[in-house]
Amino acid sequence: MxxxxxxxxxxxxxxxxxxSNSMxxxxxxxxxxxxxxxxxxPCIINTDQGSQFTSxxxxxxVLGNGIKLSMDGKGRATDNAFIERFWRDIKYEKIYLNPPESxxxxxxxxxxxxPYYNTERRHGGIEDQIPEELYWQAINKLKAA
Incomplete structure (x- = not known):
């Protein structure tokens, strides 16, 4: 999966x-x-260089919708640390504790x-804020500008 x-x-x-069962x-x-x-x-999206993203x-x-496409260096998971951190968090906080059978x-x-990750979990990388709250603060600031 x-x-x-x-x-x-x-x-x-x-x-x-x-x-999905195929990527x-x-x-x-x-x-x-x-x-x-x-x-x-979005203004930009960052992906790895998997064939599905280079297709x-x-x-x-992506480009047809005016979105800039950024790709990590080959074999460099640290280039996309934010999604890699999410993968680590969901695995260690949910999936490994409750291995799914299907x-x-x-x-x-x-x-x-x-929903827990977005609305309850505090993140050290954003000064212990909650993603949903920080997201809407930013949106409201942009609307007010």
Missing amino acids: YLMAIVDLYSRKIMHWSI DADWCTQVMNEAVEMHGC EAFSGY GQALYQLVKEYV
Whole structure:
């Protein structure tokens, strides 16, 4: 099973996520499209250099929507530390403690964890703030400007 998540760099809020049993370009493009439909186009998206993200389908969708596409260096997980931190957190705080026995069980674990991560869990990287609160503070500041 594969989990794709889109994280807001500033607030660490998980903007959208999805699970699939295959991580192909069409699925990644669909997940990106769903995120854009829910939240609008980001200025930039950072991915690794997996074939699904370097594909014409994904890169064409991203660039065609005026989104800048940034890619990590090959084999450099630290280039995208924010999503890597989320992967670590969800594994150690939820999945390893409750090993799912099916794809549906994994989906339920993620469905429970992401709202907690966004609305309750404090993050040291953002001065112990809560992602959802920081996200809306930033949005409101932008609207007021």
